Amino acid sequence: MTRAWTLASRPSGVPADEDFALIDIDLPPLKEGEVRVANRWLSVDPYMRGRMNDVKSYVPPFQLGAPMDGGAIGEVVESRADALRPGDMVQHMAGWRDAAVIPAAAAQKLPALEVPPQAFLGQLGMPGMTAYFGLLAVGEAKPGDTVFVSAAAGAVGSTVVQVAKAKGMTVIGSAGGSDKCAWVRDLGADQVIDYKADEPLVKALGRAAPEGIDVYFDNVGGQHLDAAIAHAKPRGRLAICGMIDMYNTGAPTTLRYAARIIGARLKIEGFIVSDYMDRADEFYREMGALLADGRFRREETVFEGIEQTPAAFRGLFTGENRGKMLVKI
Amino acid sequence: MTRAWTLASRPSGVPADEDFALIDIDLPPLKEGEVRVANRWLSVDPYMRGRMNDVKSYVPPFQLGAPMDGGAIGEVVESRADALRPGDMVQHMAGWRDAAVIPAAAAQKLPALEVPPQAFLGQLGMPGMTAYFGLLAVGEAKPGDTVFVSAAAGAVGSTVVQVAKAKGMTVIGSAGGSDKCAWVRDLGADQVIDYKADEPLVKALGRAAPEGIDVYFDNVGGQHLDAAIAHAKPRGRLAICGMIDMYNTGAPTTLRYAARIIGARLKIEGFIVSDYMDRADEFYREMGALLADGRFRREETVFEGIEQTPAAFRGLFTGENRGKMLVKI
Numbered sequence: 253m254t255r256a257w258t259l260a261s262r263p264s265g266v267p268a269d270e271d272f273a274l275i276d277i278d279l280p281p282l283k284e285g286e287v288r289v290a291n292r293w294l295s296v297d298p299y300m301r302g303r304m305n306d307v308k309s310y311v312p313p314f315q316l317g318a319p320m321d322g323g324a325i326g327e328v329v330e331s332r333a334d335a336l337r338p339g340d341m342v343q344h345m346a347g348w349r350d351a352a353v354i355p356a357a358a359a360q361k362l363p364a365l366e367v368p369p370q371a372f373l374g375q376l377g378m379p380g381m382t383a384y385f386g387l388l389a390v391g392e393a394k395p396g397d398t399v400f401v402s403a404a405a406g407a408v409g410s411t412v413v414q415v416a417k418a419k420g421m422t423v424i425g426s427a428g429g430s431d432k433c434a435w436v437r438d439l440g441a442d443q444v445i446d447y448k449a450d451e452p453l454v455k456a457l458g459r460a461a462p463e464g465i466d467v468y469f470d471n472v473g474g475q476h477l478d479a480a481i482a483h484a485k486p487r488g489r490l491a492i493c494g495m496i497d498m499y500n501t502g503a504p505t506t507l508r509y510a511a512r513i514i515g516a517r518l519k520i521e522g523f524i525v526s527d528y529m530d531r532a533d534e535f536y537r538e539m540g541a542l543l544a545d546g547r548f549r550r551e552e553t554v555f556e557g558i559e560q561t562p563a564a565f566r567g568l569f570t571g572e573n574r575g576k577m578l579v580k581i
Numbered sequence: 582m583t584r585a586w587t588l589a590s591r592p593s594g595v596p597a598d599e600d601f602a603l604i605d606i607d608l609p610p611l612k613e614g615e616v617r618v619a620n621r622w623l624s625v626d627p628y629m630r631g632r633m634n635d636v637k638s639y640v641p642p643f644q645l646g647a648p649m650d651g652g653a654i655g656e657v658v659e660s661r662a663d664a665l666r667p668g669d670m671v672q673h674m675a676g677w678r679d680a681a682v683i684p685a686a687a688a689q690k691l692p693a694l695e696v697p698p699q700a701f702l703g704q705l706g707m708p709g710m711t712a713y714f715g716l717l718a719v720g721e722a723k724p725g726d727t728v729f730v731s732a733a734a735g736a737v738g739s740t741v742v743q744v745a746k747a748k749g750m751t752v753i754g755s756a757g758g759s760d761k762c763a764w765v766r767d768l769g770a771d772q773v774i775d776y777k778a779d780e781p782l783v784k785a786l787g788r789a790a791p792e793g794i795d796v797y798f799d800n801v802g803g804q805h806l807d808a809a810i811a812h813a814k815p816r817g818r819l820a821i822c823g824m825i826d827m828y829n830t831g832a833p834t835t836l837r838y839a840a841r842i843i844g845a846r847l848k849i850e851g852f853i854v855s856d857y858m859d860r861a862d863e864f865y866r867e868m869g870a871l872l873a874d875g876r877f878r879r880e881e882t883v884f885e886g887i888e889q890t891p892a893a894f895r896g897l898f899t900g901e902n903r904g905k906m907l908v909k910i
Binding site (some may be wrong): 304309310321473477492493494495498504505506507508509511512513514515517518519520521522524525527 | 630638639697802806821822824827833834835836837838839841842843844845846847848849850851852853856
């Protein structure tokens, strides 16, 4: 027996407590090639909101009543696979639950890097890879470029800020509220925009980047995207990673500056981190080195206990996290 | 003395008669290296609308009271330059007027191709290059792709349709009204959408391309762009050439399907034909061959007399042209 979160109903807007149910499920006996994993850390990420709707997307929707998935770090406690032994720490996708029986092939043994295991759900995991490849591969950001990143206090955004600074770029980050903005500045951002302040975003960005931006890393969509289009330099690149502004509302995106896409020859490109899995070695090598030299800040917002998972998830949309949002079991 | 159109006032919305004034100007005597050109054909193009506003763009705004510019075909009638002789037919940018004195370096002698001279304002000129490089270089369209093009009855769109068919693509074109739609089908389009019909565009496109589109060639923006985003296949390319929907209104672009930019990893890229001038030889060779084999349709809508230039220009926005809109002097 183990406990697992299921989706009880498809949320409208920000998910409510009643949309989730914690149920008991049986764990089957191991078959050949399988392992039993006791989860230690669960990841909650904005993209999961999309899976709560019943629409076709790049990841299939969660099924009502079935255990939900998501990134997790666990310890192998029983194994019928040669590749993994009890005591091994692994990363896998059977999150939102205490324990799981999974094929060993679906679990990745954590690389031997000098970081705590939950870092593989953050800067050394999916959010870190998203930041790294979105900035450097999709956004084609180069030393000397001016980079604007939204949700700069989030797991992805805060890593974008630091990778960009490590690579010699000028960074403008946006975040909501003075505390987060102060933290983004601590991370090294040259300019910080509080999007909750009175000044219209498009005006604030113009002040922060009077000569324009070369790259925009979009976690937010909506007005942030419009402001970035307004201030992109000729041949600017906009790497579209997330649109948290519309995940709950489904509101359309209104672009007042769309004509600049032509005039400034902008390139707006969406991406999904899994497309870059074949470059994971490069990522671990580079990001491992950046983390090892000690200048990188790794921040976590931790909720304790599996019972808190929905609350942690909701916190992503109400701005409660600084850095990576995690649940510790 | 010659006659030249000037901008009398900056239009709001579709330009009115009063926004233009035909004035007499002196032609200076030729300096060394200059030629006098008598214009035979004037081009009017949608992009000129942007130059009528006093805003910074990729081409500077027209100055009030000064002769306007634009593509033109003229005959050299006097020369103080070695490269050009009286009788030579040239293409240049001193349009919107009867005659002009210009540096020989600013006039391009028409290539020796078996087409009438005004073709160099259409399929063998800027609109043709726009269609060719927008489809093949920006949109990266390949044989077998499904291509959607808006304003498919226009100078650029009708060329996109024909280049795409010549290259073995499936083509869906949109145009306004049954006459234009019939003509676009005659050009070879596999499916035609009448955007003035009752069916919402996003639904019509879904019916025309049930498996989605690989490439969208955008001349229109607005709902056309939104529909293309809704139906683009994974890794679809959207080449943004024009947004005639907003040139006069300045209306914002509302995207209801923006989240697909991420989910389907779409690339949306703006371009300006002048960026491809260094590949002009390739263009003349390829497009010349396509025109020479006789399958290409070259259609013109011609207004007679320089007095008609503003009316011809306005017709671009009220849907009066099929193929290239021209003024014959």
